[in-house]
Amino acid sequence: MKYVASTHGNYEFDFSRITVILGANGSGKSTLLRAVKDALPSVYVEGGRTIQIADTVQLTRQNFNEYQYLDRALTNYRSKRKAKLVDRIFDAVMVLIRKEQELKDTHSDTVVRWDSTGRMGEPPKRDQPPLDRLFDQYTEIFPHIRLSYNKLNGSITVTNEYAATPYGPSGLSDGEKQVFSLMADMLQLEDEYSVVVVDEPELNLHPELAERLWTLLESEYQDKHFVYATHSIQFALRSNVEALYVISPNASRIRKISNLSEMPRNDLERFLGGVPGILNSAIVVVTEGHEKSFDSIFFRWLLNDSKVEVFACGNCHDVTQVIRKTGLWGQISTDIRMSGIVDADFRSDEQLSGMSGQYLVPLPLHEAESFICVPAVIAAAAKCIGSQEVPLTEAEVERIIFEKLSTEKLQIALRRCFSSSTFTVRVSLEKSVLSAVTSREEAMDHIRRKSVEEVSKAVDAMSEAVFEERLCTELANIERAIDSKDVLMALRYLPGKELLALLAPKAGCKNGTDLMRSIKGNLCVGQFDVLAELQCRLQTCFAK
Numbered sequence: 001m002k003y004v005a006s007t008h009g010n011y012e013f014d015f016s017r018i019t020v021i022l023g024a025n026g027s028g029k030s031t032l033l034r035a036v037k038d039a040l041p042s043v044y045v046e047g048g049r050t051i052q053i054a055d056t057v058q059l060t061r062q063n064f065n066e067y068q069y070l071d072r073a074l075t076n077y078r079s080k081r082k083a084k085l086v087d088r089i090f091d092a093v094m095v096l097i098r099k100e101q102e103l104k105d106t107h108s109d110t111v112v113r114w115d116s117t118g119r120m121g122e123p124p125k126r127d128q129p130p131l132d133r134l135f136d137q138y139t140e141i142f143p144h145i146r147l148s149y150n151k152l153n154g155s156i157t158v159t160n161e162y163a164a165t166p167y168g169p170s171g172l173s174d175g176e177k178q179v180f181s182l183m184a185d186m187l188q189l190e191d192e193y194s195v196v197v198v199d200e201p202e203l204n205l206h207p208e209l210a211e212r213l214w215t216l217l218e219s220e221y222q223d224k225h226f227v228y229a230t231h232s233i234q235f236a237l238r239s240n241v242e243a244l245y246v247i248s249p250n251a252s253r254i255r256k257i258s259n260l261s262e263m264p265r266n267d268l269e270r271f272l273g274g275v276p277g278i279l280n281s282a283i284v285v286v287t288e289g290h291e292k293s294f295d296s297i298f299f300r301w302l303l304n305d306s307k308v309e310v311f312a313c314g315n316c317h318d319v320t321q322v323i324r325k326t327g328l329w330g331q332i333s334t335d336i337r338m339s340g341i342v343d344a345d346f347r348s349d350e351q352l353s354g355m356s357g358q359y360l361v362p363l364p365l366h367e368a369e370s371f372i373c374v375p376a377v378i379a380a381a382a383k384c385i386g387s388q389e390v391p392l393t394e395a396e397v398e399r400i401i402f403e404k405l406s407t408e409k410l411q412i413a414l415r416r417c418f419s420s421s422t423f424t425v426r427v428s429l430e431k432s433v434l435s436a437v438t439s440r441e442e443a444m445d446h447i448r449r450k451s452v453e454e455v456s457k458a459v460d461a462m463s464e465a466v467f468e469e470r471l472c473t474e475l476a477n478i479e480r481a482i483d484s485k486d487v488l489m490a491l492r493y494l495p496g497k498e499l500l501a502l503l504a505p506k507a508g509c510k511n512g513t514d515l516m517r518s519i520k521g522n523l524c525v526g527q528f529d530v531l532a533e534l535q536c537r538l539q540t541c542f543a544k
Helices: 029-039 070-078 089-116 130-141 174-186 207-220 265-279 294-303 316-323 327-331 349-355 368-372 375-385 394-420 431-436 440-461 464-484 487-493 496-507 512-522 529-543
Strands: 002-005 011-014 018-022 042-046 145-150 155-160 195-199 225-230 243-246 255-257 283-287 308-312 337-342 360-362
Touching (some): 042 174, 130 174, 255 265, 265 308, 283 294, 283 316, 283 529, 316 360, 349 360, 375 394, 375 496, 394 487
Parallel strands (some): 283 337
């Protein structure tokens, strides 16, 4: 089913039977759904709204004219099809009651005709009353709840295995009311309503409950199209989903992702978690960590630019994959400027130089946490927090840094050597050799010689003498940092996460992430030269 969205640059959507639309805030998900609702023969359901359900649903003197007959009740109900669910739930239940009465009357007439014609064949059977069908569906979702309707007084009763006494629908939880309302509404779907448009189906519902509910409804109404807009990656990755769109106000960046079942779920979750924000930004900075980790908070504070999307995606290999748009990331629009930041970790200067490029920036210190361990920064943060009897001073931070570096220098030097001792052995032949080869035997001779060369290089590079020389160099560099009291050089060697975990409690915070949140609220990047320089460097790189 195709739909051209004037709200999104006349992009043509091709809706499968079950389609999910993902997008960041401001991408126009709700606007798109409202436009679809107005353009197609559809019903509109908004999720997560507080719904009140009356304990009694029956004809009264006040509503008699509106609901006396089924056709009149249906007319009232249909007039609210494009409005909010909360505004038509009474009508939906009343229609079910009137349908049951009509079903009963029709069955009685059929029985009379059967009787008057000599009772030929099987006696007519009455179809399941719509209200009973609703109650059965509801129990399928909530096995511990039974619903019943008293025709004499119009009351609906809830019998809950976990409750001492029965109660009315008004006593249901918000999620239980939402499920009841949705099911009652869906039972009214006539043939002319071919599309069900749902905005935020997961709100007010536990994720597993939302999945169970909508999977049931999709199964019950297989002739309908379901179009959802959601923030929930879990809901988007249900096995029923046939197509997924990640949208942006910029039509050129809208992406349709198919064949979800063929992709690893972990990769999809990480991919779909980042894509909505990426597609809605002109500039994207990809970092290590995850959405709520230290790196994400730190770089948002450091860059301080609403036009820049900071996407924390995992480790350094993940960062490289994202900015190079390999694998799933190749589906991202090519006009989005993406740059990456990776930790220096235990890599040598030569390794970092090889990693650096127009779109990838290694940090000058060990990792992001290292910048908060700069004595001036963490001492200022401790002063703002003011919870320690003895304030943390810059001198005390320096003492801790060099004491830790002195204690761990051998382990750090070894890890740096290990990092530098990683080699890729690859056998290949030059084009000139390949073009000159005339037989398999000749080719194998070349390959044997090439294999011996590659193995020899690796053996030489991993020899005891080479490794010992590298270790001596690393130890000498660390000693130089200690002797010269060079704090920044020391922070290049010391693992920042471990150091910040040690310093954060002394500054008055439980851990480094909490400390970073405090710094974000109380300090400015420009107060500290090391941070201002990093900010300037990154802004310059990303502006290219």
